[in-house]
Amino acid sequence: MTNRLTSWTLLFTLAALGTALAGAQAPHPQNPRNHHNPGPEHFTKRVVATALGNPWEITWGPDGFLWVTERSAFRVTRVNPANGTKRVALALEGVYQSSDQEGLLGMALHPDLLKGRGRDYVYLAYTHDIDPGDAVTRNLRIRRYTYDRASQTLTSPIDVLDGLPAHDDHGGGRLLFGPDAKLYVSRGDQGANWLANYCNPTRSQDLPTADEVTARDWSTYQGKILRINLDGSIPDDNPVLQGVRSHILSYGHRNPQGMVFNAEGRLYAAEHGPSSDDELNLIAAGQNYGWPLVAGYRDDRSYAYQNWSASSPEPCRTLQFDAITSPPPVPVTKESEWHEPFVPPLVTFFTVPAGYDIRAARAATIAPAGIDLYTSPAIPGWANSVLITGMRTGAVYRVKLSRDGTSVDGAPLEYFKLSNRFRDLAISPDGRHIYVSTDDHGVTMGDKGETVNVLADPGVILEFTFTRQ
Ligand SMILES: [Ca+2]
Numbered sequence: 062m063t064n065r066l067t068s069w070t071l072l073f074t075l076a077a078l079g080t081a082l083a084g085a086q087a088p089h090p091q092n093p094r095n096h097h098n099p100g101p102e103h104f105t106k107r108v109v110a111t112a113l114g115n116p117w118e119i120t121w122g123p124d125g126f127l128w129v130t131e132r133s134a135f136r137v138t139r140v141n142p143a144n145g146t147k148r149v150a151l152a153l154e155g156v157y158q159s160s161d162q163e164g165l166l167g168m169a170l171h172p173d174l175l176k177g178r179g180r181d182y183v184y185l186a187y188t189h190d191i192d193p194g195d196a197v198t199r200n201l202r203i204r205r206y207t208y209d210r211a212s213q214t215l216t217s218p219i220d221v222l223d224g225l226p227a228h229d230d231h232g233g234g235r236l237l238f239g240p241d242a243k244l245y246v247s248r249g250d251q252g253a254n255w256l257a258n259y260c261n262p263t264r265s266q267d268l269p270t271a272d273e274v275t276a277r278d279w280s281t282y283q284g285k286i287l288r289i290n291l292d293g294s295i296p297d298d299n300p301v302l303q304g305v306r307s308h309i310l311s312y313g314h315r316n317p318q319g320m321v322f323n324a325e326g327r328l329y330a331a332e333h334g335p336s337s338d339d340e341l342n343l344i345a346a347g348q349n350y351g352w353p354l355v356a357g358y359r360d361d362r363s364y365a366y367q368n369w370s371a372s373s374p375e376p377c378r379t380l381q382f383d384a385i386t387s388p389p390p391v392p393v394t395k396e397s398e399w400h401e402p403f404v405p406p407l408v409t410f411f412t413v414p415a416g417y418d419i420r421a422a423r424a425a426t427i428a429p430a431g432i433d434l435y436t437s438p439a440i441p442g443w444a445n446s447v448l449i450t451g452m453r454t455g456a457v458y459r460v461k462l463s464r465d466g467t468s469v470d471g472a473p474l475e476y477f478k479l480s481n482r483f484r485d486l487a488i489s490p491d492g493r494h495i496y497v498s499t500d501d502h503g504v505t506m507g508d509k510g511e512t513v514n515v516l517a518d519p520g521v522i523l524e525f526t527f528t529r530q
Pocket residue numbers: 118119120431432433485486487
C-alpha cells in the first residue's frame with residue numbers, strides 16, 4: 062500500500078513537472094545550473110555504506126560513528142565510517158509515510174550525549190497519522206529518546222511536541238540543537254499552491270492568534286522555522302509577532318530543509334525555491350522571509366505569486382495546474398506589489414533574468430536539502446564556508462561567508478559532481494572527510510547537464526577525502 066501510494070505520488074509529480082517543463086531532457090545553455098563553477102581541490106571518493114532507506118539526516122556523533130535517520134525505513138542507524146558497519150539504534154514504530162517528503166526526518170543529538178552527564182538524549186522528528194484507521198491526518202512529532210550505551214539502542218521515548226501540521230509535500234523537517242539549548246525545527250509550506258496541492262492556500266505568512274496558542278492549535282506553523290524549549294514549551298524570549306509569542310522564530314518560508322549554526326550563534330537555513338531562487342538565508346528572530354509573495358529577491362524577474370487557491374469566479378478545482386502560466390481566474394501579485402519588509406537571501410540558486418523561458422530552459426534550481434558549516438583549517442581556504450547539498454544537480458556547493466558571517470564572499474563553487482541526489486552531509490572533526498547521504502530514487506542531473514533518473518549511488522553514504530589543492 063505504501064509503495065503504491067509512493068509510486069502514484071511520484072508519477073503525479075513527474076507528470077506535472079513534465080507538463081511544466083515540457084520536452085527538456087537535454088541541457089539548455091540559458092539555464093544557470095548548466096554553467097559550472099567547479100572548485101579546484103581534489104578529493105577521493107569512497108562508498109561507506111549501502112542499502113540505506115533514504116538516509117535523510119547524517120551527523121557525526123561523539124562516538125565517532127555517523128548517526129543516520131533512514132527516512133523511509135524508519136530507523137536510526139549508526140554507521141562506522143571506517144568500515145561501513147551498521148548498527149540499528151532504533152526501529153521506530155508508528156511512522157506514517159506515503160510520499161518522498163514524509164517519514165523519519167530530522168535528528169538532533171544533545172551536546173551532552175555520551176559525556177556522562179545523564180543527558181544522553183537524541184531528538185527525532187517524524188510524521189505520523191493522528192487517527193490511524195480513519196482518514197489520514199498527518200502531523201509532525203518531535204520526540205526525545207535516551208541512548209543506552211550498554212545496548213546501543215534508543216530507549217525511553219518522551220514526546221516533546223506533537224500536532225505540528227504536516228502533509229505529503231514540502232515537509233521541511235530539519236531538527237537542530239542550538240547553542241542556546243533550544244530545539245530548532247523547520248516546517249515547509251506543505252506544498253500548497255503547487256502540483257497536487259495547488260488548491261490549498263499557502264500559509265507561510267499566517268501567524269497564530271493568542272487563542273490558538275492557548276488551545277495548542279499549531280495549524281499556522283507552515284512555512285516557519287520554530288524555536289522550542291527542550292520540554293516542548295514556548296521560550297520566553299521568542300519573538301512577539303502581531304502581539305503573540307509562539308514557537309515561531311521566523312516566517313515566510315517555502316521549504317527549508319537545511320539549518321546550521323556558526324560559532325557566533327548565527328543561524329543559516331537553505332530552502333527550496335519554486336522554478337528558480339533556491340535560497341540561503343541568515344535567520345533573524347521575528348523576521349519575514351518573503352514567501353509566497355517573493356522568491357529570492359524582490360526583483361519581479363521570473364516569479365510572481367499565482368494564488369490558485371483564490372481562483373474566482375471559477376473555483377480552483379475546475380482549473381488544471383500549470384507551474385508556469387496560470388489562467389485568468391487565478392489572481393497574480395507581482396513581487397513589487399507587496400510592500401511588507403522582508404529579509405532577502407544571502408545567495409540564490411539561481412536568480413534568472415526577466416523573460417527567462419522556464420518551459421524551454423527548465424527550472425533553475427538545485428533543490429538544496431541538508432547544509433553544514435565547514436570550520437576546519439584542513440582544507441585551505443574553506444573555513445567559514447556553508448556546504449549545501451544539491452539534490453537536483455548532483456553536486457555539493459560551497460558558499461564562502463564573509464568574516465562576520467552576514468554576507469557571502471564570491472560565487473558558490475561546485476564539488477563532487479555525480480548523478481546522485483545528495484540529501485545531507487556531515488564533516489569529520491579533523492575536516493579531511495566530508496560524508497554525503499543520497500536518496501535511493503528520484504531525478505537529478507547527469508555529467509552533461511541532462512536529466513537522469515538512474516542514480517549512480519542510490520541510498521548510500523559517500524565519503525569524500527581531501528587530497529590536494
Ligand atoms: Ca547533517
